[in-house]
Amino acid sequence: MALVNEWAYIGLFFAVAWIFPLLPIIGARFLAPAKPNVIKQSTYECGVETVGDTWVQFKVQYYIYGLIFLVFDVEIIFLFPWALAYNQLDFFGFAAGLLFIFFLFDALVYAWRKDALEWL
Amino acid sequence: MLEFNASTVAFVVMTLFILGGALGVVTTRNLIHATLYLILSLFGVAGYFVLLSAPFLAAVQVLVYIGAIAILIVFAVMLTRSMTRMSEILNGQWLLSAIVGAGLFLLLVIGVILPTWGNGGLLDATVSAPSQVVIDTVDLGKALVDRNGFVLPFEVASLLLTAAMIGAIVIARDDTE
Amino acid sequence: MDTVCSINNLARCLVEGGFSPDLANLLTLLGGVVLVATIPLVTVIFLIWIERKVAARVQDRLGPNRVGPVGLLQTVADALKMLTKEDITPTGADKFIYNLAPVIAFATVILMWAVVPFTPLHIGADVGIGVLYFMAVASIGTVKIMVAGWSSNNKYALLGAFRTIAQLLSYEVPLVLSLLIPVMLAGTMSLQGITEAQGGMWYLFIAPVAAFLFYVANLAETGRAPFDLLEAESEIIAGYNIEYSGFKWGMFMASEFLHAFTAALFFAIIFMGGWWGPFVQEVPLLGALYLVGKTAIVYVFGLVLRATVPRVRIDQLMALNWKFLVPLAIANVLVIAFLIQVLKALGLMPVPGADIIAHLPMTVVMLLGNLVIIAVAMQVLRNQGREEKMAQEARMAARQQRVVKEVRTPAGAPVGD
Incomplete structure (x- = not known):
């Protein structure tokens, strides 16, 4: 029962947390003046008229960072149950974790040596 | 059968998230919108995990799928020029993909749901209790590095992820120099 | 029996007051949610004030000090302004x-x-x-x-x-x-x-x-x-x-x-x-x-x-x-x-x-x-x-040498054809 209650609380919290910031935004809609015109609504670029499409092609480095992050994220997630049970593990458990982290480190060294971590 | 309580309400809400999100992903023409629908859908799956008393997996779902994979999809979209405002259907094989998708779904229904369906199912749902090896996350951690448990898959998973990253770097980078 | 109602026994209180247990449970949870979710909302008003005060002190200024005692209500005024x-x-x-x-x-x-x-x-x-x-x-x-x-x-x-x-x-x-x-x-x-x-x-x-x-x-x-x-x-x-x-x-x-x-x-x-x-x-x-x-x-x-x-x-x-x-x-x-x-x-x-x-x-x-x-x-x-x-x-030394060479060359170079 306790577990259900905890997560029911989180569920309700998700609902309430969305309502709270919505209220002032809706309130501002009634209080604030609305006199739009073309110049006011134009894209803000320090007074210079905008040229070309906003949705330009981005460089591949962002994607590589994303990929590296993804791999690290998944590996660290695997380590969380290990860390959680660590007090009850023997030296074998430590060695298993060591090997796991060694592979993780290996990936980092590879990315480093291949200059995949450089912001080009 | 279904009784009306908090879990049922949460289940219905999460199902609406998942199905609505999934429907949005395949119907919208805008790739960024599709990603947002996907996030909604994945969030619903995280809710399922909570309802199944597996909060650790729920956190993993949010961390990895919403926090990393959805963002990666956006990066990938932005890498491809003017894909964000695609208006015409480029996928000429939609009929084929629809058939394959429906076939896969059917396969899943047969494989997962049918064996536990009703009293006449192949397996009795009430008999096949949850695994006794892994009850909570601490047990999961112990099982992962247990000599007689999953220590080999654990290490292989790490090696696989390392290989995946090396592969990704090799493919994504233009190593012509 | 008359129990003193407080946040700790709200659910039991409500049940005694004639609510169904499920509803009482839900109301208690909702009360807790709103209570906890309000804390950050109130906190943020003071945070902005503290932030501005500290930044001002570091930069040898006074910071907000007009609205309310020591400028405490400055954020409230700002929020009202932003609404309009x-x-x-x-x-x-x-x-x-x-x-x-x-x-x-x-x-x-x-x-x-x-x-x-x-x-x-x-x-x-x-x-x-x-x-x-x-x-x-x-x-x-x-x-x-x-x-x-x-x-x-x-x-x-x-x-x-x-x-x-x-x-x-x-x-x-x-x-x-x-x-x-x-x-x-x-x-x-x-x-x-x-x-x-x-x-x-x-x-x-x-x-x-x-x-x-x-x-x-x-x-x-x-x-x-x-x-x-x-x-x-x-x-x-x-x-x-x-x-x-x-x-x-x-x-x-x-x-x-x-x-x-x-x-x-x-x-x-x-x-x-x-x-x-x-x-x-x-x-x-x-x-x-x-x-x-x-x-x-x-x-x-x-x-x-x-x-x-x-x-x-x-x-x-x-x-x-x-x-x-x-x-x-x-x-x-x-x-x-x-x-x-x-x-x-x-x-x-x-x-x-x-x-x-x-x-x-x-x-x-x-x-x-x-x-x-x-x-x-x-x-x-x-x-x-x-x-x-x-x-x-x-790098600097190399550049220096290059500059020196460039300066010297035109001077020492033969003029004209």
Whole structure:
């Protein structure tokens, strides 16, 4: 029962947390003046008229960072149950974790040596 | 059968998230919108995990799928020029993909749901209790590095992820120099 | 029987008052939710005031001092003003998503407060995965920046958003790695459990490297100086929220301040013993006071830091993360894991609930281990710095020679044909 209650609380919290910031935004809609015109609504670029499409092609480095992050994220997630049970593990458990982290480190060294971590 | 309580309400809400999100992903023409629908859908799956008393997996779902994979999809979209405002259907094989998708779904229904369906199912749902090896996350951690448990898959998973990253770097980078 | 109704027995009270148990349970939960969710809303009003006051003092100014006593009501006045400001939606913006982004921004920060243990007894929800819940909610925060930057139809906003996302993703790695240490030491991911485990000794003293990593990574995650590249006024004007005006802009600002405070709060919980303090077992409500005090120390330190240090470049930011913090975090996990096994073999691991004396041997060993990590890290940094300096000097010398040659050649060259 306790577990259900905890997560029911989180569920309700998700609902309430969305309502709270919505209220002032809706309130501002009634209080604030609305006199739009073309110049006011134009894209803000320090007074210079905008040229070309906003949705330009981005460089591949962002994607590589994303990929590296993804791999690290998944590996660290695997380590969380290990860390959680660590007090009850023997030296074998430590060695298993060591090997796991060694592979993780290996990936980092590879990315480093291949200059995949450089912001080009 | 279904009784009306908090879990049922949460289940219905999460199902609406998942199905609505999934429907949005395949119907919208805008790739960024599709990603947002996907996030909604994945969030619903995280809710399922909570309802199944597996909060650790729920956190993993949010961390990895919403926090990393959805963002990666956006990066990938932005890498491809003017894909964000695609208006015409480029996928000429939609009929084929629809058939394959429906076939896969059917396969899943047969494989997962049918064996536990009703009293006449192949397996009795009430008999096949949850695994006794892994009850909570601490047990999961112990099982992962247990000599007689999953220590080999654990290490292989790490090696696989390392290989995946090396592969990704090799493919994504233009190593012509 | 007449029971005194209070927050602790509200459900039972309502049942006695004639409600059905389910409804009473729901109302109690809802009451708790609204109560906990209101705390950050009230906090943020004072945060902005404190932030402006501290920044002003560092810069030898007075800061807000006109509205209310010592300017306390300045934020309220600002909020009222923002409510009446026109809300401009730029042409070409993706309207629904554009309006959704500030709501996501604020909601994700409030959500973190659901698992904060305020006192030994008062906590929103003591979920078993507290630490991961914090990380998961924080990672939803990345979505808000992507959504805001993309929907504004502005090049600066999109550019700022992409830089920010790259920054947030990168710094999540040392953040999660540093969180492994308290989980390892406490044997639980619940924030209440981690707080209770620090009764003998704060993790700040047992694992200072992890605390450092957590603090620095959080600075970057919340976009505070020296990592405030997400607003970088001089480079990309204001970053992902450039097109926002009125209360939606205010929502982004408030969520940013609140996020910084929340990060300090989690630092206090995870590394500084949360609500622990004298007499906290007898008077649990004192715990909230201790928690606020510890958070304030961490938060004000961050404010002074913000007003002092310059901003780093994006390539430096990435290099610092991937080439220093991540290797350090990995080494830290290994050293701590090894030391725990050694301490267990020596029988020096204190039992849960032991007092400060029982924790001393373990703390000393751990501190020594951390000092070794720090010494090695400093040595590596020093060598690297020396190498870079020598490379720089060689470049400078080469350029000098070239300049000298160029100056000399025209003078000595034959004139005319």
